[in-house]
Amino acid sequence: MNRIGFIASSLLVLLALLSSTLFVVDQRQFGVVYALGQIKEVITEPGLNFKLPPPFQNVTYLDKRLLTLDSTDAEPMLTAEKQRVVIDWYVRWRVTEPSEYIRNVGLDEQAGANQLNRVVRNAFQEEINRRTVRDLLSTKREALMADVKREVLEAVRGGAKPWGVDVVDVRITRVDYVESITESVYRRMEAERKRVANELRSTGAAEGEKIRADADRQREVTIANAYRDAQKIKGEGDAEASRLYADAFGRDAQFAQFYRSLDAYKATFNKKSDVVVVDSSSEFFKNLRGNTGAPSGK
Incomplete structure (x- = not known):
């Protein structure tokens, strides 16, 4: 029993030792032994x-x-x-020489990002100091990014300690004034609007x-013209009616007098509640007393 346990323990130790000597390098990584x-x-x-078991050999990985x-x-x-501007930028880069990178930069990608951030910012500061705001917003912006990329490549490749990295692209994503100036510009734009x-x-x-005054004037003119035309037509109608009355009544004076008396009676006794006190012998009731004034039948 003890022999079987010893063999099993030995196999486990052997497997652990063997596994510590094996490692897999992914296609997206460098393996550094x-x-x-x-x-x-x-x-x-x-x-x-394969490698020797720890502590003789160890392995780390870098992203390629x-x-x-x-x-x-x-x-x-x-x-x-001397205008204060804020820019946003990004850099596309990769590790090309893991040995140089580890010796001169650091053991992981973050170390390279930290140092590269400082170099890129200094390059942007130097190039922006030479250019105006108009240059940053015009076609000269491409030349600015090309110059920054050139300076960054010189920094990471030149000297006695190259970084072992390659900078593929440098781009500006935003150029803006500082917040105080931007706020002032917005206020001026708002005031202008x-x-x-x-x-x-x-x-x-x-x-x-102006339109309402003109409309009121036209309305008054139209009403005045309409009233004038209406009065003219009414006058002409009254004149024609008077002529017709005169012509008709002139043919038979007694009939005209009788017809007017009937109109007067209608106007006087138009309501049942009306009470009229008059002298029956008056001229007004002449046509009611008899046929004396009535027109003769023909």
Whole structure:
């Protein structure tokens, strides 16, 4: 029994020792093998590899993919005309020489990003100091980014300690004034828009008053003309009616008098509640007393 346990324990120790000597390098990574703190080997191809068990040899990994570094600070920079601007940028970079990178930069990607951020910002500051705001917003912006990329490449490749990295692209994503200037610009724009709006409203109100005044004038003129025409037509109608009455009544004076008496009676006794006190011998009731004044039948 003790022999079986010893064999099992020995197999487990052997498997653990064997597993510590095997490691897999992903196609997206570099494998760096250390021997007593010194770089022993850099593996660039993916696959299964062997090494000595710890502490004799250890392995770490570096990303070989294209990495993106975005600007993290919002410190303003001065242009050639001493304007304070804030820019946002990003850099596309990758590790190309793991040995040089580890010796001169650091053990992981974050170390390279931190140092690259400082170099890129200094390059942008130097180039922006030579250019105006108009240059940053015009086609010269491409030349600015090309110059920054050139300066960054010189910094990471030149000198006695190259970084072992490659900078693929440098881009500006935003150029803006500092917040205080931006706020002032917005206030001026707002005031200008309000002035234009008030001017348009005043012009519209004046035009509205002019249109209403013209409409009122035309209304008064139209009403006056209509009243004049109506009175003219009414006068002409009254004149024609008077002529017809005179012509008709002139043919038989007694009939005319009788017809007018009937109209007077209708106007006088038009309600049952009316009470009229008159002298029956008056001329008004002559046609009611008899046929004396009635027209003779023909």
